[in-house]
Amino acid sequence: MKRGLILCLTAVLLLVTLQGVFAAGSQEGASGAKKLTVWCWDPNFNGYSMGEAAKVYEAMHPEVTIEIVDIPDNIEGKIEAGLQAGGAGLPDIALFQDFIIEKFIQNYAGSFVDLKAEGIDFNQFAQYKVAPMTDQGKIYGIPFDTGSTGLFLRTDMLKAAGLNPEDYRKGMTWSEVIKLGETVKAKTGKALIAYDNTVFDFLRIMVQSTGTQFFNKDGSVNYNTPATRKSIAYLKEMNDKGILYMSEGWNNWIAAFNNDESVGLMNALWIIGTLKSKPENAGKWMVAPTPLVEGVKGAQNASNNGGSSWYVFKSSKNKDLAVDFLKSTWAGTSPEALGFYNDILKGAGAMGTFLPSRKGSNYTANDEFFYKDQAVYKEFSSWMEKVPTLYYTANYTSMRTALNNAMQLMFSGSITSVDDVIKAAEAEYKQISGN
Structure with missing residues (x-):
């Protein structure tokens, strides 16, 4: 008798509880x-x-x-x-x-x-x-x-080298950048560009500026293109001439350009916040378009990172x-x-x-942090339209790891030619991707 009463009461309580849940759900739906x-x-x-x-x-x-x-x-x-x-x-x-x-x-x-x-x-x-x-x-x-990119340069260091910063706000070729780096190095003893050799970013920016892909249409890797070969050769020449300030890792790379070890850097507009973390450098920075890889069809003074x-x-x-x-x-x-x-x-x-x-007004406004109040966002947004398309594929991470490791071997002197870099990258890519 008691057992039957308890079961009956339990059923009633369960029904009331479920009615409350459904009611709450209905109210949520109604609202x-x-x-x-x-x-x-x-x-x-x-x-x-x-x-x-x-x-x-x-x-x-x-x-x-x-x-x-x-x-x-x-x-x-x-x-x-x-x-x-x-x-x-x-x-x-x-x-x-x-x-x-x-x-x-x-x-x-x-x-x-x-x-x-x-x-x-x-x-x-x-x-x-x-x-x-x-x-x-x-x-x-x-x-x-x-991630529209540009070449950031310290105008006070250019002036210290006897140069007029206005002459370098144009879209330069990489040959012109190398010549500029040689002058700055000779006059000031400083490297022109901070380079983080642990990441693929710099080389990727150069190759993408030409519209060249790292993969063939069938998905196979292709390191041996005119754009990739030229970009590797530029980086080797800049390193050999002391134009690159070689650093390892994000923090060391930032320290290089924020603490006056290098005259500049190449990267995307999102690095501007890091530059502004050093307010004492206000009025000293300017940005120029991404340099042009010469002799490659489709090359632009624009890229992305x-x-x-x-x-x-x-x-x-x-x-x-x-x-x-x-x-x-x-x-x-x-x-x-x-x-x-x-x-x-x-x-x-x-x-x-x-x-x-x-x-929007913030896209077109002058920025007091930059040299002569340069309207940097206006310029980055105009370069953005010209960025060539890069296809990544499912094996992009393996591709960049292999190529960056080969570049490190070149910078350390373990290998000395563009052909050696490509061979080393191809071998490692095959090993880690199985393709």
């Missing part, structure tokens, strides 16, 4: 409350920029909350684990580095939403950003930031909302959307690759 989750890294750059876009969308859609989750370590590994689990645990939107996304598109076909099919006009973006996210006519990402883009997972239960959010902000032309692009340029030094955004 229209919705939530999107975004994964990225670097809260002061990527997270800040996405947060500004979220503010714009949430103001238009008060029922929507956009949560930005910082994944500081191994975001690609966490995403790969989720994809292997059929999308379990993944967010609605994630940020991918441009050089890695081709691997994911190829290895996890059908895992991302085709944003071209959703009506986004990709002609409005810098085209070198669109190419790596495109596969068989489908376009899977929303381009974010540019770095950059990421946003992707929506097909496994998202909110993928329609996620697409609308990206379409309305990162690909939107409303005053609010264009305004947030202008804001993140000033707030984080994040220059988007959405071409209509370049009308």
